[in-house]
Amino acid sequence: MQGEVGRGAERTADAAALQGSGILREIKAARIEFVVSVPDIVTSEGLLRPLARDNSPRLIRVCKEDEGVAICAGLAYCGKRSLLLIQHTGLLDSINAIRGVAVEYSLPICMMVGLLQKEPGVPPPQSKQYGVRIVEPILDAMGVAHHRIETDIDIGRIRPAIDDAYEQSQPVVLTIGRRPS
Amino acid sequence: MMRRDEALKVLARHVGEDIVVPVYTTAFDWVAIHPHPLNYLCVGAMGLAPSHALGLALGRPDKRVLVLDGDGSLLMNLGCLVTVADVAPRNLVHFVFENGTYEANGAHPIPGRDRIDFAGFARAAGYRSCHVFDDLPAFETGIAAVMGADGPVFIDLKIEPGPPPVYDYKLMHSEKLRADFKAALNG
Numbered sequence: 533m534q535g536e537v538g539r540g541a542e543r544t545a546d547a548a549a550l551q552g553s554g555i556l557r558e559i560k561a562a563r564i565e566f567v568v569s570v571p572d573i574v575t576s577e578g579l580l581r582p583l584a585r586d587n588s589p590r591l592i593r594v595c596k597e598d599e600g601v602a603i604c605a606g607l608a609y610c611g612k613r614s615l616l617l618i619q620h621t622g623l624l625d626s627i628n629a630i631r632g633v634a635v636e637y638s639l640p641i642c643m644m645v646g647l648l649q650k651e652p653g654v655p656p657p658q659s660k661q662y663g664v665r666i667v668e669p670i671l672d673a674m675g676v677a678h679h680r681i682e683t684d685i686d687i688g689r690i691r692p693a694i695d696d697a698y699e700q701s702q703p704v705v706l707t708i709g710r711r712p713s
Numbered sequence: 714m715m716r717r718d719e720a721l722k723v724l725a726r727h728v729g730e731d732i733v734v735p736v737y738t739t740a741f742d743w744v745a746i747h748p749h750p751l752n753y754l755c756v757g758a759m760g761l762a763p764s765h766a767l768g769l770a771l772g773r774p775d776k777r778v779l780v781l782d783g784d785g786s787l788l789m790n791l792g793c794l795v796t797v798a799d800v801a802p803r804n805l806v807h808f809v810f811e812n813g814t815y816e817a818n819g820a821h822p823i824p825g826r827d828r829i830d831f832a833g834f835a836r837a838a839g840y841r842s843c844h845v846f847d848d849l850p851a852f853e854t855g856i857a858a859v860m861g862a863d864g865p866v867f868i869d870l871k872i873e874p875g876p877p878p879v880y881d882y883k884l885m886h887s888e889k890l891r892a893d894f895k896a897a898l899n900g
Contacts, residue, residue, distance in 0.1 A: 566771065592771070592800060594764075595792030602761035606768020609753070609895055614768075632757035637891060 548683035552578030552712035555644075555681070558690035559589065564615045564642075566607055568592045568600040572619035574646025578712030580617060589615070597622030598629035604641050605633050613698065616643045620667050623705070627670070634703035635674055641703040642694050644681075652710040656680070671705055682709035714873045715849040717810055721746045721781075723853050724808075727860055728779065732898070734766045735781040737817045739810050740885060741878040743781060750897035754885045760790030763797060763807055770802035770864075773898065779806045779860075784831065785815040785823050791834065797865050798839030805864040807835070812872040820874060835867035847871035 556579065559567070567589045571580060584591050594600045600616040607614045623630075623645050634641035647656060650664045659665050671678045677697070679689050690706060697704040717739060725747040734753045735743040744752055753769065756762040766780035787793075787809055797805065813826040832843040844859045844867070846852040852870065859868060884890065 592796075594796045596790070598759065598761060599764040599790065599793055599796055602756070602764035603768035603771070605755075606753075606765045606770075607772045608768075609898060610769060610772025611899060612772045628759060629757060629761060633755075633761070636886070637755050637757075 548685060550578075550681070550683055550708075550710050550712045551687070552582055554684055554687045555579055555690065555708075555712055556582055556586075558687055559615060562613065562615075562691040562694040564589045564613045564694065566590050566592055566604075566612060566614040567617050568594055568603050568614055569617040570594055570597050570600065570619070570622050572617065572622070572646035572648070572708075574619065574648060574650075574708050574711055575617060575644070579708075583617075596625070598626040601626055601629040601633050601641055605637070605639050608639050608641070613640075613694070614642070615694070616641065618643065619646045619648050620663060620707070621648060623667065624663065624670070627674075630676065630703065631674060635676065638701050639703065640697040640701050642697050643703070643705045644708060645705055646708045650709050653682070656707065656709065667707065676703050676705055678705040678707060680707050680709055714847060714871050715852065716875060717812070717872045718742050718746065718875075719849055720810070720852060720870050720872065723849065723856060724779075724781075727856055731777040731779050732766075732769050732773070733779045733781065734762050734769070736762045736783045736786050738878060738880075739781045739783060741881060744884070745878075750893045752890075753894055754887075755891050755894075760786040760788070760793070762786060763793040764790065766805055766807070767793070767797055767800060767802065770805040771800065774802070774804055777804045777806065777864075778802075780808065782807060782809045783816070784809055784811040784813065785818075787831065788823060788825075794835050794838035794840070794867075798835075801839075801841070802865060803863045806860055806866045806868065807840070808868045808870060810870050810872045812874045814874055816874070816877065817880065820877070832867060832869045835869075840865045840867040843867040843869075845869045845871070
């Protein structure tokens with residue numbers, strides 16, 4: 533489910549940066565009202581900390597990632613857009629919640645997932661990290677759409693992916709492949 | 714101790730247009746006693762009902778949200794107590810129907826049965842008020858006051874293990890039920 537834009541971006545990834553301010557701008561443009569999060573070291577400084585300083589979207593801190601899947605589900609039924617900001621370890625821990633709530637109940641659970649210890653510029657399937665390598669195949673097996681956010685070129689994919697998730701009422705995962713500045 | 718169905722009948726007299734999020738065995742009893750489109754059955758599994766309820770409470774602060782949790786379910790997601798207390802929604806009431814078993818999975822005992830203090834957990838996490846009822850007359854007398862307080866409120870009901878209900882999972886996972894809930898909530 534990886535799109536062509538993402539593949540093109542990989543070729544220039546080493547030479548490019550990823551700006552947290554750009555990601556935050558797109559999250560706001562996608563009309564996200566709540567960000568639900570367990571801290572992720574990839575996005576900690578460049579995204580979560582600026583989010584925490586901002587009043588909008590409202591940040592909801594949770595103890596565990598599967599809680600966040602359910603909170604986002606409740607918000608979706610109320611017509612409120614939310615984003616679950618987590619690390620890929622938390623995504624793996626939440627597979628059953630994503631399976632049962634997001635996939636089988638067809639809910640627009642939007643997840644932004646930091647790929648812990650992924651090497652910048654290296655596509656996730658080629659990472660030396662086993663945990664990183666298995667993320668996309670697992671999402672493919674589950675039928676969950678996913679998009680790579682590796683450089684600023686990819687930031688433009690965030691809003692359409694979220695809009696599409698809500699229009700189709702389906703989950704989506706946006707993987708963050710390097711630490712945003 | 715009280716019977717779950719009797720406790721639910723008492724509760725039903727105090728539920729108007731509230732959103733109700735019942736879990737597993739309690740859910741099947743509840744929908745028989747109080748069928749209503751604002752019953753939210755689509756919680757999945759693994760103790761996530763209070764987290765769904767928190768999302769609903771955040772999304773609709775104008776409506777009261779009641780979660781009818783199980784003790785086994787809550788043990789699978791104890792962190793939710795801390796999250797709920799941190800967000801502190803005034804419109805959330807969290808019941809636990811404590812019968813000491815994983816009833817939907819063969820009625821095996823929960824770990825720590827008869828030793829753990831669920832209301833103590835909730836109090837320590839920071840719920841605004843926590844209550845325990847272990848008999849029906851006391852619950853009938855006290856329910857209006859405790860449900861009327863600002864949330865998050867935690868109410869532990871001591872329930873007798875009883876005969877299993879008919880587990881109608883087709884109903885629980887019904888797409889129509891989810892559509893009806895959404896329409897009733899946003900209609």
